[in-house]
Amino acid sequence: MTGTWALIRLILRRDRVLLPVWIAGTALLPSSIASATLDLYADQAARDSFAALSMSNPAQLATRGAIYSAGVGGLTAWTLGSSLTLIGGLVSILLVIRHTRAEEETGRRELLSSGVVGRHAPLAAALVVVLGGNLLLGLLSVPGLSAAGLPAGSSLLFGLSIAGGGWALAAVAALAAQLSASSGTARGLAVSAGALLFALRALADAGGVAWAAWLTPFGWVRLTRPYAGDRWWVLGLLVAFAAVLSAAAFLLSTRRDVAGGLLPARLGPASGGPAGVLGLAGRLHRGPLAGFAVGFGLLGALLGVAARGLDAQLDTPQFRELAATVGGAGAHISDVFFTFMMYVLSQLVAGAALVSAVRARTEEAAGRADLLLSTPIGRLRWAASHLVFAALGPALLLAVLGGAAGLAYGDPVRVTAATLAYLPAVWTVVGIATLLCGALPRPATAVSWTALGLFLVIDLLAEFRLAEGVVLELSPFVHVPALLLGGDASPVVPLLVLTALAGGLAAAGLALLRRRDLAPST
Amino acid sequence: MNAAVHADGLVKTFGQARALDGLDLTVRTGEVHGFLGPNGAGKTTTIRILLGQMRADGGQVALLGGDPWHDATELHRRLAYVPGDVTLWPSLTGGEVIGLLGRVRGGLDPRRRADLLDRFELDPRKRCRTYSKGNRQKVALVSAFASDVELLVLDEPTSGLDPLMEAVFNQCVLEEKRRGRTVLLSSHILSEVETLCDRVSIIRAGRTVESGSLAELRHLTRTSVRAELAGPAPGLAALPGVHDLTVEGTRLHCQVDGDALTPVLAELAAAGVRTLTTQPPTLEELFLRHYAGAAR
Ligand SMILES: Nc1ncnc2c1ncn2[C@@H]1O[C@H](COP(=O)(O)OP(=O)(O)OP(=O)(O)O)[C@@H](O)[C@H]1O
Numbered sequence: 033m034t035g036t037w038a039l040i041r042l043i044l045r046r047d048r049v050l051l052p053v054w055i056a057g058t059a060l061l062p063s064s065i066a067s068a069t070l071d072l073y074a075d076q077a078a079r080d081s082f083a084a085l086s087m088s089n090p091a092q093l094a095t096r097g098a099i100y101s102a103g104v105g106g107l108t109a110w111t112l113g114s115s116l117t118l119i120g121g122l123v124s125i126l127l128v129i130r131h132t133r134a135e136e137e138t139g140r141r142e143l144l145s146s147g148v149v150g151r152h153a154p155l156a157a158a159l160v161v162v163l164g165g166n167l168l169l170g171l172l173s174v175p176g177l178s179a180a181g182l183p184a185g186s187s188l189l190f191g192l193s194i195a196g197g198g199w200a201l202a203a204v205a206a207l208a209a210q211l212s213a214s215s216g217t218a219r220g221l222a223v224s225a226g227a228l229l230f231a232l233r234a235l236a237d238a239g240g241v242a243w244a245a246w247l248t249p250f251g252w253v254r255l256t257r258p259y260a261g262d263r264w265w266v267l268g269l270l271v272a273f274a275a276v277l278s279a280a281a282f283l284l285s286t287r288r289d290v291a292g293g294l295l296p297a298r299l300g301p302a303s304g305g306p307a308g309v310l311g312l313a314g315r316l317h318r319g320p321l322a323g324f325a326v327g328f329g330l331l332g333a334l335l336g337v338a339a340r341g342l343d344a345q346l347d348t349p350q351f352r353e354l355a356a357t358v359g360g361a362g363a364h365i366s367d368v369f370f371t372f373m374m375y376v377l378s379q380l381v382a383g384a385a386l387v388s389a390v391r392a393r394t395e396e397a398a399g400r401a402d403l404l405l406s407t408p409i410g411r412l413r414w415a416a417s418h419l420v421f422a423a424l425g426p427a428l429l430l431a432v433l434g435g436a437a438g439l440a441y442g443d444p445v446r447v448t449a450a451t452l453a454y455l456p457a458v459w460t461v462v463g464i465a466t467l468l469c470g471a472l473p474r475p476a477t478a479v480s481w482t483a484l485g486l487f488l489v490i491d492l493l494a495e496f497r498l499a500e501g502v503v504l505e506l507s508p509f510v511h512v513p514a515l516l517l518g519g520d521a522s523p524v525v526p527l528l529v530l531t532a533l534a535g536g537l538a539a540a541g542l543a544l545l546r547r548r549d550l551a552p553s554t
Numbered sequence: 555m556n557a558a559v560h561a562d563g564l565v566k567t568f569g570q571a572r573a574l575d576g577l578d579l580t581v582r583t584g585e586v587h588g589f590l591g592p593n594g595a596g597k598t599t600t601i602r603i604l605l606g607q608m609r610a611d612g613g614q615v616a617l618l619g620g621d622p623w624h625d626a627t628e629l630h631r632r633l634a635y636v637p638g639d640v641t642l643w644p645s646l647t648g649g650e651v652i653g654l655l656g657r658v659r660g661g662l663d664p665r666r667r668a669d670l671l672d673r674f675e676l677d678p679r680k681r682c683r684t685y686s687k688g689n690r691q692k693v694a695l696v697s698a699f700a701s702d703v704e705l706l707v708l709d710e711p712t713s714g715l716d717p718l719m720e721a722v723f724n725q726c727v728l729e730e731k732r733r734g735r736t737v738l739l740s741s742h743i744l745s746e747v748e749t750l751c752d753r754v755s756i757i758r759a760g761r762t763v764e765s766g767s768l769a770e771l772r773h774l775t776r777t778s779v780r781a782e783l784a785g786p787a788p789g790l791a792a793l794p795g796v797h798d799l800t801v802e803g804t805r806l807h808c809q810v811d812g813d814a815l816t817p818v819l820a821e822l823a824a825a826g827v828r829t830l831t832t833q834p835p836t837l838e839e840l841f842l843r844h845y846a847g848a849a850r
Pocket residue numbers: 568571572573591592593594595596597598599600638742
């Protein structure tokens with residue numbers, strides 16, 4: 033473990049912007065949601081009816097789970113439990129992979145390992161920072177919650193539950209990082225495992241198999257029941273899950289070489305290779321894209337099956353009335369469900385597209401673009417070869433997601449079309465990333481992810497009416513017409529506007545890229 | 555006379571720092587040109603400007619008769635580059651990278667490729683993520699030497715190679731020279747390029763301090779001699795080509811010009827030699843001796 037402390041300091045230095053933004057941003061959310069809940073639903077009667085409405089909405093059940101108490105605290109914990117674990121888990125996964133496997137892959141780890149750094153130190157350092165960050169954001173949310181008038185003990189339990197969710201997914205990432213020699217594959221493995229754990233919880237709450245929630249950290253985060261009976265011992269499940277997976281990761285890391293994986297590296301072809309720059313881009317994008325496609329396909333099928341049950345189970349006058357209030361007269365409850373789910377999932381697709389959109393910048397930062405661009409390949413052609421995948425990749429993913437959901441549900445055309453309607457919004461995120469890579473290469477990747485994170489937060493704030501008017505307009509996802517509910521007079525106009533916006537942003541990014549110096553991060 | 559590279563008064567700043575501060579560099583067509591400077595002198599920055607990866611803030615630069623920024627794509631058909639720190643695509647094999655680079659450069663000679671792989675003892679079937687630094691460098695070198703280009707730009711190409719591979723590299727560069735290709739070779743070790751280069755440019759802190767053939771720069775290629783003698787060697791101080799002589803009892807240390815070595819050794823032998831070490835001076839020593847004062 034020698035050198036762990038030095039590595040911790042290195043990580044803190046490298047992420048000196050990201051870590052505070054993530055921790056402070058997350059820690060501030062619970063108290064704002066708590067006070068917003070109090071503003072919106074001032075008396076208990078209003079809160080009760082809101083809770084009853086939400087509990088009867090399968091989409092809410094799928095994304096957030098059951099409401100255990102209709103008090104301000106209970107509603108806050110319900111609103112944020114799942115989504116904060118999703119955000120914190122994703123950040124934790126990316127951070128752990130970034131400071132373990134990605135370091136080995138770039139060869140920097142060899143340099144360190146030849147020094148006075150112990151074998152376990154890199155993984156230990158990454159886990160200390162990420163687990164510490166999660167704990168800190170959990171604890172920091174307590175004072176705000178207390179100040180909003182909520183009981184301190186339950187608030188602490190809530191904070192620790194959120195932290196525990198992050199720990200669990202950080203441990204998943206630690207394990208994934210040992211399995212594959214490629215950071216891309218490791219990241220894909222961890223994110224897919226996280227998505228499955230989330231889907232299990234969604235199925236448990238929306239599909240009527242409540243016991244299944246006990247099988248996943250996403251379930252435990254809610255089952256601690258803060259403000260609704262405070263079951264502290266459930267925290268133990270989160271801690272045990274994280275501890276067992278981390279221990280397994282340390283065990284595996286002693287059984288392999290630096291930069292090696294457990295899945296053995298085989299020899300490849302001695303000649304051949306991609307035919308050109310587009311072929312190369314294909315080789316680089318196809319793995320992650322295939323992984324995402326399988327993941328979204330499974331998720332879509334799951335949704336489709338869940339929705340099919342809904343229409344049969346819930347065909348009562350009350351539910352038809354609910355569907356009508358949310359989706360307009362005559363709306364099917366399954367349509368409301370799909371509309372809500374696709375809104376949320378399209379933002380995950382945007383995350384997948386962002387991976388492709390910043391790929392050119394990743395290549396540049398790693399120094400690989402230097403070599404490739406010393407050949408007759410022009411910058412535009414090179415950048416375009418990656419942009420093609422950032423544009424067509426999400427089209428594929430949305431089609432797979434919508435197609436799988438639609439087929440499983442039994443209405444493939446409408447559901448697929450409604451899902452594909454999110455493509456221009458996803459393209460806008462890609463356009464923003466392309467612009468940033470052209471204008472501000474060094475912070476581009478971090479800022480792009482932050483922008484997507486902000487869109488997610490905007491949606492959350494919008495729901496609680498904390499943000500209004502112009503702020504709302506900032507998120508491209510808000511502008512996508514809900515085709516299944518058929519409200520908009522002309523759904524084509526906003527889609528064309530978003531597409532044009534995305535095209536303009538990307539074109540500006542490419543133009544700026546042509547003018548600037550290449551900037552490998554050395 | 556036509557020049558493969560001609561840079562005049564290049565300036566490049568990064569924020570406050572001036573990485574290049576009026577750098578001049580001329581590489582004649584068909585020569586092997588050593589581009590020397592200590593760490594941080596600006597070698598890589600100059601090369602990146604020559605490759606159109608960066609734009610100079612001031613000065614003129616021409617590469618193969620064109621503008622490296624505006625005509626990049628056209629000029630790149632005629633050159634191959636080996637970066638100082640080669641990073642490759644982790645999931646591709648070395649052979650696939652060589653194939654890819656060859657195709658985008660417009661083809662490479664398969665026989666020469668096989669021959670080079672053999673001589674550099676590189677296994678092209680391994681994934682790039684499993685290559686060491688030296689092996690990644692070999693991938694880029696094989697690809698550069700096997701391609702049909704006029705100019706090779708090599709940035710500290712031997713920094714990851716062991717001595718045996720360095721010898722192979724030297725042979726390859728000499729073969730390229732025989733074929734009439736131009737080579738720009740950066741390094742921070744003078745002795746390394748001595749055997750290969752027709753001419754060298756030495757830079758420091760972004761400025762050219764010396765440029766010329768090795769014969770012209772003879773004063774830079776002095777050998778450092780340390781000896782322990784049986785008796786005194788009184789004639790040594792008077793010999794031409796002996797510099798910085800220090801004597802401590804029976805030990806002595808001096809710098810000797812290349813063409814003065816024979817009389818110096820004769821003088822030492824006459825006095826009786828117990829131990830003798832000779833060393834080419836490092837670039838750092840040169841700078842300490844010649845330029846440390848002048849450059850401030
Ligand atoms: N992108 C950059 N941003 C800021 N400073 C830079 C950048 N690139 C180079 N420098 C600085 O410019 C100077 C010259 O660097 P350069 O890499 O050209 O040196 P070099 O001669 O190649 O050195 P070495 O022998 O170590 O490779 C250094 O002081 C370096 O720190």
